[in-house]
Amino acid sequence: MAGDGAGRGQTRATDRDGMRLENHVFERLRDLLPTSIATRTELGAVVCRARDGGLSDAEVKVGLGNTVDIGQREPNCGCPAGTTPVAFWHTHPVELFGTGPGTMHGEADFSPPDLDIADDLGIPAFLGSWDGHFRRYDPVPRKSVALPGGGSAQVLRTDAEGNVVKEVRKPSTVLPRMLPTSAPRAHRGPGPLIINVAPPR
Numbered sequence: 311m312a313g314d315g316a317g318r319g320q321t322r323a324t325d326r327d328g329m330r331l332e333n334h335v336f337e338r339l340r341d342l343l344p345t346s347i348a349t350r351t352e353l354g355a356v357v358c359r360a361r362d363g364g365l366s367d368a369e370v371k372v373g374l375g376n377t378v379d380i381g382q383r384e385p386n387c388g389c390p391a392g393t394t395p396v397a398f399w400h401t402h403p404v405e406l407f408g409t410g411p412g413t414m415h416g417e418a419d420f421s422p423p424d425l426d427i428a429d430d431l432g433i434p435a436f437l438g439s440w441d442g443h444f445r446r447y448d449p450v451p452r453k454s455v456a457l458p459g460g461g462s463a464q465v466l467r468t469d470a471e472g473n474v475v476k477e478v479r480k481p482s483t484v485l486p487r488m489l490p491t492s493a494p495r496a497h498r499g500p501g502p503l504i505i506n507v508a509p510p511r
């Protein structure tokens with residue numbers, strides 16, 4: 311979200327939108343990361359922006375395993391009609407990798423498949439990790455063109471042999487505020503957090 315000097319007003323608006331988004335995700339992770347860690351359950355969701363700018367989450371997905379599925383293959387990435395998917399977040403609740411189908415990410419940073427999703431969708435990714443770090447990754451910018459029949463297509467650069475050129479990724483950013491990793495907030499009761507789990511597809 312660094313200002314590019316292209317119009318101060320535009321830059322400020324972009325920064326304000328970016329900060330609203332970051333605040334929204336921080337509040338969600340602040341509420342959910344301690345539970346995610348305590349239950350060793352990976353959580354994630356797509357963030358949807360309404361026309362009035364209001365932010366909300368699509369369904370929170372539970373137990374993502376080592377292949378992140380935050381609903382990105384659903385129509386509109388799971389966001390309600392009339393809203394736009396603008397980011398996604400998820401958690402890395404455990405330091406150690408497991409084995410088998412329930413394997414979770416152990417790194418505090420994004421995994422390469424996480425970054426692929428952000429690049430494919432063209433939206434930023436946020437991550438809350440077992441160590442309390444709050445990270446953001448901004449996707450590689452892609453140029454898209456409008457198609458005559460409606461919709462759009464991404465333009466991929468190719469080399470002389472016609473192979474798609476892999477764009478260089480910027481490293482993720484560790485945001486300068488820490489997330490709680492334990493001690494649920496006082497208003498929450500002792501019971502487990504109940505989240506609706508989408509049936510496997």
Ligand SMILES: [Zn+2]
Nearest residue numbers: 378415421424
């Ligand atoms: Zn991940």
